[in-house]
Amino acid sequence: MAELLGVAVLGAGHMGADHVRRLDRVVSGARVAAVADPDAERAKEAVAGIDGAVVHTDPEAVLDAPGVEAVLIASPGPAHEEALLAAFARRLPVLCEKPMVPGSEGALRVVEAEARLGRRLAQIGFMRRYDAEYQRLKSLLDSGRLGRPLMLHCAHRNVSSPPDFTSAMLIESSVSHEIDAARWLLGQELTAVTVLRPRSSADAPEGLADPQFVLFETERGALVDVEVFVNCGFGYQVRCEAVCEAGSARIGDAHTMVVTAAGGACEEVARDYLVRFADAYDREVQSWVDATRRGQVTGPGTWDGYAAAVVAEAGVRSLHSGARVAVDLAPRPAPHTSAGPGR
Numbered sequence: 121m122a123e124l125l126g127v128a129v130l131g132a133g134h135m136g137a138d139h140v141r142r143l144d145r146v147v148s149g150a151r152v153a154a155v156a157d158p159d160a161e162r163a164k165e166a167v168a169g170i171d172g173a174v175v176h177t178d179p180e181a182v183l184d185a186p187g188v189e190a191v192l193i194a195s196p197g198p199a200h201e202e203a204l205l206a207a208f209a210r211r212l213p214v215l216c217e218k219p220m221v222p223g224s225e226g227a228l229r230v231v232e233a234e235a236r237l238g239r240r241l242a243q244i245g246f247m248r249r250y251d252a253e254y255q256r257l258k259s260l261l262d263s264g265r266l267g268r269p270l271m272l273h274c275a276h277r278n279v280s281s282p283p284d285f286t287s288a289m290l291i292e293s294s295v296s297h298e299i300d301a302a303r304w305l306l307g308q309e310l311t312a313v314t315v316l317r318p319r320s321s322a323d324a325p326e327g328l329a330d331p332q333f334v335l336f337e338t339e340r341g342a343l344v345d346v347e348v349f350v351n352c353g354f355g356y357q358v359r360c361e362a363v364c365e366a367g368s369a370r371i372g373d374a375h376t377m378v379v380t381a382a383g384g385a386c387e388e389v390a391r392d393y394l395v396r397f398a399d400a401y402d403r404e405v406q407s408w409v410d411a412t413r414r415g416q417v418t419g420p421g422t423w424d425g426y427a428a429a430v431v432a433e434a435g436v437r438s439l440h441s442g443a444r445v446a447v448d449l450a451p452r453p454a455p456h457t458s459a460g461p462g463r
Contacts, residue, residue, distance in 0.1 A: 126153035126187035130179045131195035132166040140166045150409045156182035201226040215408045217245040220425025227429040231422045235453035240417040244425040246300040251400035253371035267365030271343045274298045277357040278350040287329040290348050291435040298346045299428045308338040310431050312446050315438040323351045355389030
């Protein structure tokens with residue numbers, strides 16, 4: 121491997137361009153070798169000023185570009201399965217943004233394809249596992265100081281939703297983070313989901329069920345509730361409180377700056393996820409680069425991506441039916457070395 125890990129970035133949109141910037145200016149040990157995007161001008165704009173980075177419109181062609189040793193997938197979700205399988209065919213390590221694959225059937229195909237290789241190649245981009253507050257909460261729960269976790273209370277709020285956002289996407293896109301965070305924090309699989317629909321906000325676009333209240337059950341009897349509200353209007357907020365047998369712990373309140381001026385004080389509220397979780401993204405990508413250069417793959421794996429897809433699909437069915445829906449995970453393929461929900 122070269123002194124700097126040559127990374128191909130698939131996708132030069134909002135997320136992809138931010139990762140190109142991160143690899144070029146923030147992360148050590150890596151360089152942007154190539155970028156692929158159907159919009160060639162957008163790809164060129166993303167790599168402007170980066171020496172040696174080539175641009176392609178074909179994602180498979182970019183995987184074969186000179187100097188490419190690893191792949192960061194930040195293209196739209198429906199393109200992920202093909203990109204992951206192409207990377208696997210070339211034995212290229214991958215960091216894939218969530219959702220790994222939007223549907224559970226495609227996600228399982230990815231799990232099985234990686235299992236056939238007999239080794240891990242993919243890390244899935246559930247970046248909350250790299251957030252300092254979430255890591256402190258995870259360490260506290262793992263220590264047992266507060267006894268067994270009984271409940272997680274979560275809130276996930278956005279200023280506004282994109283024009284094409286659907287009611288199902290509140291679960292598939294937004295709550296997918298809470299799905300993975302809950303599995304990771306508790307070290308348990310989610311076994312059932314119920315979605316309740318309160319009266320929609322007057323600020324929600326016509327036909328969008330926003331907010332929603334999502335209730336998850338776990339395999340060892342804990343409950344997880346999520347308030348997801350993607351048109352709250354005032355800022356981007358993510359909170360999580362763990363209620364345990366001997367105490368509770370809450371994160372998400374203090375991730376802000378308090379400004380005092382003109383006889384008053386106010387708290388700044390992040391406007392989007394790239395601001396709130398900037399440090400987490402930096403740590404996530406740096407961890408991936410470091411592990412890849414050691415010949416390792418760490419962090420959430422393809423099974424975690426598959427589990428999130430299955431739970432999200434159950435949630436969408438509950439959203440439409442109003443009923444409790446059981447989560448039915450397929451048997452885990454072997455051999456497979458992906459970390460389980462508690463790691």
